[in-house]
Amino acid sequence: MKTITPEEYAQSVKAASPPSPIVKDCTLAFLFGGFVCTIGQVLCNLYQNLGLELPQARMAVSISLILISATLTALGWYDNIAKHAGAGVLVPITGFANSMVSPAMEFKSEGFITGLGAKLFTVAGPVLVFGITASVVYGLIIFIFQI
Structure with a gap:
């Protein structure tokens, strides 16, 4: 089995990739x-x-x-x-x-509640938790320091 160098690999990738x-x-x-x-x-x-x-x-x-x-x-x-x-x-x-x-x-075939709704919450959950947590922390900082 032949090993290739990083330069040879880069040339291979460049040859196989279409121009952007x-x-x-x-x-x-x-x-x-x-x-x-x-x-x-x-x-x-x-x-x-x-x-x-x-x-x-x-x-x-x-x-x-x-x-x-x-x-x-x-x-x-x-x-x-x-x-x-x-x-x-x-x-x-x-x-x-x-x-x-x-x-x-992708999960709508499992139903609107157990498929679509559950997956939507799975994706949205972390975003909402971070947004709400960040706003509470920011509000506390403003309240504590009276900015």
Whole structure:
């Protein structure tokens, strides 16, 4: 059995790997990310025109983008969009919603409660526990030091 050197292995990997179109990928990520931001701004303006104050409109935008992303994931469309958009849709809040719903959808055949709901909580649980714990610790620090 022949052992190969790290340099030979690197050459093998380079020969087997397809070239990455970095400029194209970055351009698509920029355009799709900008499109997500544009949708967010349109929603924010719409919610303000409907009578919400700016802080409430921003919260409604976040909820709307999460709902849209989760729905697109449930329909199986989000992955197809992400193939072309790359980081443009994976980094913002839409990517977070996709990462929460996507693993849960694999277990929907086990039922909505024992399959989908249980897996969704398994994924969301650590995020929620960390977020709530961090906010309590932060609140205590502010309270103790009167910042």
